[in-house]
Amino acid sequence: MINEKKILVFTATYNEKENIKILINSIFKNYPNVDMLIVDDNSPDNTAEEINLLKKEYKNITLVKRASKLGLDTAHKIAYNYALDNNYDYLITMDADLSHDPKEIENFVKNLEHNPFVIGSRYIDGGKCLMKGRRLLISKYGNILIRLILGINCNEFTTSYRGFNLKDLESFNLNIVKASGYSFFMKTIFEISKRDIIIKEIPITFKDRSFGYSKLPRVEILRTLLNLFILFFKK
Ligand SMILES: Nc1nc2c(ncn2[C@@H]2O[C@H](COP(=O)(O)OP(=O)(O)OP(=O)(O)O)[C@@H](O)[C@H]2O)c(=O)[nH]1
């Protein structure tokens, strides 16, 4: 146990067979006492089978396998509800594609001791985004644009590497966030900030995935822009 808290680490998977094995091994090697919840959307590459094999070795994994690709927003809501129903203190969410380094979980836990909500930020001192070219530009300037338009004092809106101190977040619940794709992650910050909950940014290093392919379609960028302007007028 990292500390005496009950901690759930959540990730969603869609075709992450190679990555999930490395991720699970790394998490339990470093933090044997956390629990893991994984929502897999019937990945055609049989990610779920790989997870079931790993479950024999690591008893504290729960797998929810859904019938089809139902999206990241609903997967994250399942995790939030599961964590509340099972009385977890902290919920830490991350991608399964090794873009998020599990060694940084310790820093999330440390910061959750004094903060209701912690976000891993690539764009503060000490943070790094190892993406290249157009992807880096879109991510970097996209986050600056969101910050300017929403007027929220935060440098990162789109990463899913986040920590929730569930006992300290009474006025917030992920179920109220109505959006999908990248917009879901942006709107979560909007709803948290609207409730005057302090957003604690901690530096993370984001690596591009080495196995598999991105599942977020390019149209997501346009949809996020549209939702950004809708949020601006709602403010
Ligand atoms: N269960 C589930 N998982 C998903 C779905 N879409 C994406 N994921 C997972 O969510 C995480 C983030 O998806 P990515 O495709 O890596 O999206 P991204 O990180 O924004 O994009 P890249 O930077 O290009 O990798 C990964 O662990 C995916 O396997 C989905 O519809 N259902």
Ligand SMILES: [Mg+2]
């Ligand atoms: Mg990714």
